[in-house]
Every structure is written in C-alpha cells, then in structure tokens.
Amino acid sequence: MTDPFVVIGGDAAGLSAASKFAREAPNRDVIVFEKGEWVSYAHCGTPYYVKGTVERLTDLLSLSPEKASERGIDLRRNHEVVGVDTDAETVTVAHDGETFSQPYGDLLVATGAHAVTGPIPGAELDGAFTMHGLDSAAAVRAALSEPGDSAVDTSIEYVDTALVEKYANWEPPERIAVVGGGYVGVEMAEAFRAHGLEVHVFQRGDHLLSPFGESVCERVADHLREQGVELHLGCSVTELDGGDRVEAVVHENGRVDVELALVGIGVAPNSQLLADTPVELGESGAVAVDEYGRTSVDNVYAAGDCAEDDHTVTGDPAWVPLGLTANRAGRAIGQTVAGDPEPVGEVAGTAVVKAFELECGRVGIIDHGEAREAGFDPVSRTITAGSRSGYYPGGDETTVTLCADRESGRVLGGSIVGRDRAAVRIDTLATALESDLTVAELERLDLAYAPPFSPVWDPILVAAKVLRGDLE
Numbered sequence: 001m002t003d004p005f006v007v008i009g010g011d012a013a014g015l016s017a018a019s020k021f022a023r024e025a026p027n028r029d030v031i032v033f034e035k036g037e038w039v040s041y042a043h044c045g046t047p048y049y050v051k052g053t054v055e056r057l058t059d060l061l062s063l064s065p066e067k068a069s070e071r072g073i074d075l076r077r078n079h080e081v082v083g084v085d086t087d088a089e090t091v092t093v094a095h096d097g098e099t100f101s102q103p104y105g106d107l108l109v110a111t112g113a114h115a116v117t118g119p120i121p122g123a124e125l126d127g128a129f130t131m132h133g134l135d136s137a138a139a140v141r142a143a144l145s146e147p148g149d150s151a152v153d154t155s156i157e158y159v160d161t162a163l164v165e166k167y168a169n170w171e172p173p174e175r176i177a178v179v180g181g182g183y184v185g186v187e188m189a190e191a192f193r194a195h196g197l198e199v200h201v202f203q204r205g206d207h208l209l210s211p212f213g214e215s216v217c218e219r220v221a222d223h224l225r226e227q228g229v230e231l232h233l234g235c236s237v238t239e240l241d242g243g244d245r246v247e248a249v250v251h252e253n254g255r256v257d258v259e260l261a262l263v264g265i266g267v268a269p270n271s272q273l274l275a276d277t278p279v280e281l282g283e284s285g286a287v288a289v290d291e292y293g294r295t296s297v298d299n300v301y302a303a304g305d306c307a308e309d310d311h312t313v314t315g316d317p318a319w320v321p322l323g324l325t326a327n328r329a330g331r332a333i334g335q336t337v338a339g340d341p342e343p344v345g346e347v348a349g350t351a352v353v354k355a356f357e358l359e360c361g362r363v364g365i366i367d368h369g370e371a372r373e374a375g376f377d378p379v380s381r382t383i384t385a386g387s388r389s390g391y392y393p394g395g396d397e398t399t400v401t402l403c404a405d406r407e408s409g410r411v412l413g414g415s416i417v418g419r420d421r422a423a424v425r426i427d428t429l430a431t432a433l434e435s436d437l438t439v440a441e442l443e444r445l446d447l448a449y450a451p452p453f454s455p456v457w458d459p460i461l462v463a464a465k466v467l468r469g470d471l472e
C-alpha cells in the first residue's frame with residue numbers, strides 16, 4: 001500500500017475529498033488521519049447548539065465513522081499527523097503515545113484553522129472560551145446550565161467528559177463578555193441573550209461585522225442594542241482578569257466584571273505542519289494552491305480553512321475560511337486525485353449571518369480602499385427598499401449597498417441587511433460576480449416576482465438601477 005491517498009483532517013474538506021475519491025477510485029486506498037475524536041461535524045451549528053435551537057450535540061454530526069468505513073474510507077481518529085516529508089512522500093503519525101510512518105501516493109492537507117486568543121493575557125483562564133469545535137460548544141452549554149441540569153449528554157461517545165463535567169458543576173453566570181464583534185461574536189451574543197444573560201460585546205474597531213460594510217454594521221449595532229446587548233465599540237480588551245477563573249474584562253478605559261468570557265477575535269490557518277517542507281504558503285499564512293488545489297510540491301494538495309483560493313473579483317489569492325469553500329474544494333480534489341481533474345472554484349467572500357432578527361449578507365469587494373488597491377475606481381450606492389409588495393404583510397425594509405467599477409461598470413461587491421429573507425438575496429450578487437456582470441446587466445436580470453416574496457423590483461434591482469444612474 002505505497003500509493004494511498006492520505007488525507008490530514010477529518011472534517012469538511014478532508015472527508016469531502018475522501019468520500020469523492022473512494023467513489024471515483026474504488027481500487028485505491030484512502031486513509032484519513034484525524035487528531036481528535038470528532039469527525040464530520042458542523043462548526044457552523046455550534047452557536048445554535050449553545051443557544052438551544054439545536055437540541056443535541058450529535059445533531060451537528062454528518063458522516064459517522066461507520067458510514068465512512070462503508071464508503072471505503074480508512075478513517076483513523078486520534079491520529080495526529082506530526083510531520084510531512086515530501087521527498088520521501090511519507091507522513092509521520094502520532095497515536096497512543098507512539099509514532100509511525102505512512103507513505104502516500106497523493107496527500108491532502110485539510111487541517112482547518114484554529115481560534116486565536118492572542119495577545120489577550122488571561123484568555124487561558126477557566127471560564128474563558130473560544131468557539132471552535134464541539135467540545136468547546138459542549139463546555140459553554142454546560143457552563144450556562146444549573147448544576148445537575150445535565151444539559152449536555154456526557155454519555156456521547158466522543159465528548160470531552162471531564163471538561164463538560166467541570167463546567168456543569170459551575171453556577172450559571174449572570175453576566176458574560178463576548179470579545180470580538182465578528183460573525184461568531186454576534187451569533188454568540190444572540191445565544192447568550194437567549195439564556196437571559198447580561199451580554200457585553202467588546203469590539204476593537206468602531207463597527208461590528210466590519211467586512212459587511214457600514215450600512216450593515218450600523219443597523220446591526222442598533223438592533224443588538226434593542227435586544228439588550230451592551231456594546232463597547234472602539235474598545236480594545238487588554239486582559240481577562242481573575243484568579244483561577246475569569247472575573248473581569250479589562251479594557252483601555254476600565255473594567256467590567258463578568259463570570260464568563262467568549263473570545264472570538266478570529267482564526268488562523270493550521271499550516272504550521274508544513275513549516276519544514278518546501279510547500280509554499282501564501283501571504284495570509286495559509287497554503288498557496290493553484291486552481292486544482294495543488295500546492296507547490298507534486299502530489300500534495302491543500303483545501304479548506306488551511307488553504308488560499310483565487311478571488312473571483314481580483315483573481316488574486318485570498319484566504320476566506322468558510323464552509324462551502326472547504327466542502328467544494330475537498331470534493332474537487334478527491335475527483336482530481338482520482339484522475340478526472342476538477343477546479344476547486346474561486347471565492348467571492350460570500351457570507352451571511354443572523355444577528356438576532358436581522359439577516360446580513362456580503363459578497364466581493366465593498367471597501368473602497370481594497371477596491372483601489374486591486375486597481376478599480378469604486379463607486380457605491382446604498383438604497384433601502386421593501387422586501388415584498390407594500391400591500392402584502394410581513395415585509396421589511398431591506399438595505400442594499402452595491403459597489404461597482406466606474407470605468408467598466410463591473411459589479412465588484414455588495415451587502416444587504418433586513419429581516420425578511422434578506423440574506424439569501426446576496427446569492428444574486430454572488431452569481432453576478434461570478435459572471436462578471438456590469439451594473440446594467442445586473443439591472444436587466446429577470447428576477448422572480450410575486451407579492452409574498454418580492455416587490456416587482458427586487459431590492460437588488462433597485463440598487464442596480466440607482467447605481468447605474470450614478471455611473472451614467
């Protein structure tokens with residue numbers, strides 16, 4: 001078995017690749033090494049598990065180890081790849097206190113990303129969490145419950161029982177800090193408010209959800225305040241203070257006493273495994289790959305949160321660690337390694353997030369500085385339009401910002417916010433970017449209309465109409 005397809009990482013990118021490969025090349029072996037217990041889990045659902053919308057941790061699992069085995073995947077949990085030798089074409093694997101060498105014919109690095117906590121001293125204290133993985137979700141959910149409440153089922157085969165039981169014994173908090181106002185911070189603020197907690201969100205910059213642009217950020221900030229969240233904007237947290245456990249958030253202008261803290265200040269790619277190899281990393285620190293997910297070394301691929309992709313608008317490498325990107329690239333690489341090359345696809349930075357009752361979406365380039373750096377002359381317009389025909393109940397004001405290049409008229413990006421199915425409308429813009437549409441072409445799209453779903457002029461079309469006027 002010297003030419004198996006070896007995959008490092010048993011979640012979205014890794015198992016998508018392994019599944020596709022097993023189907024397309026049943027005569028070759030595929031081995032997946034996963035360092036943890038959990039495989040094929042939905043990070044994206046963890047805030048909703050903490051909130052209580054998703055009842056059981058196991059609801060967040062997709063492909064079970066048994067099903068993986070039925071598909072012909074040799075899945076090895078608790079196996080950490082600790083070294084890669086691209087000359088010898090082997091990986092070194094640590095398992096049960098021992099290491100062994102595994103040859104590969106093709107290698108996929110699908111190691112994901114990790115939550116960063118630095119440079120915030122005290123982020124390692126008990127009661128300070130990041131939201132990355134099912135064990136952290138289980139620990140947070142346990143910490144919110146009354147002792148003896150058994151909110152988390154510790155009989156689940158894989159859960160970190162000791163961690164969950166520790167927090168299950170804590171008295172539930174009354175006041176909690178969320179450090180970081182990105183999408184994880186906003187989703188977690190909603191989850192904590194659902195448990196009746198006093199929630200303080202600290203954001204270093206002036207805006208929550210800053211990649212979504214100003215028009216979204218401002219409406220989200222107002223809405224979070226309406227929902228009882230205490231916002232500390234433009235406020236850098238310098239330390240989490242406490243003895244054995246978190247007792248306060250210290251910031252530039254003072255301190256706020258809290259009983260728990262959730263640190264959501266970003267993620268970084270898990271590419272350090274390749275540090276001693278000739279595999280090249282991109283500027284972001286994630287692995288540089290070509291359109292087929294191939295790295296700079298033959299037979300070595302990378303996909304998902306640990307890899308870059310080409311940006312739809314600029315064509316330059318971009319690091320956008322999101323779920324579809326990981327699944328799609330993994331699947332394509334599985335097919336490519338099986339002998340039928342398939343591009344991994346580009347990324348437009350399409351993202352949606354729920355902020356309590358608001359739906360927010362963004363795609364492409366919205367920021368004018370970023371657009372100029374990419375060689376465009378950006379012009380933007382923000383409009384507000386109804387989400388349904390005015391006479392039909394249930395509609396809401398939907399705000400759309402559209403950004404285009406003045407000279408070519410090409411759509412560069414946009415954002416949207418509203419309560420009534422606003423988020424899914426961003427997919428129209430994602431499609432426009434993928435097709436290099438101009439604002440005039442976007443305005444002429446034949447979008448669907450019926451009063452319960454949309455006004456005659458969909459808010460995206462209204463934005464295109466107004467921006468086209470500016471451009472002309």
Ligand SMILES: Cc1cc2nc3c(=O)[nH]c(=O)nc-3n(C[C@H](O)[C@H](O)[C@H](O)COP(=O)(O)OP(=O)(O)OC[C@H]3O[C@@H](n4cnc5c(N)ncnc54)[C@H](O)[C@@H]3O)c2cc1C
Nearest residue numbers: 009011012013035043044081111112304305321322323326
């Ligand atoms: C709280 C949260 C909410 C999110 N919400 C959304 C959302 O709404 N929409 C969206 O698009 N995306 C969302 N994401 C991002 C999305 O979950 C990721 O983009 C996706 O999981 C990436 O998949 P991946 O396979 O690349 O990495 P991961 O899912 O991180 O999997 C990598 C796996 O590799 C394993 N591994 C790492 N190193 C080694 C090693 N040396 N040896 C063996 N195994 C190793 C890890 O244990 C892990 O299981 C969210 C993420 C988080 C944390």
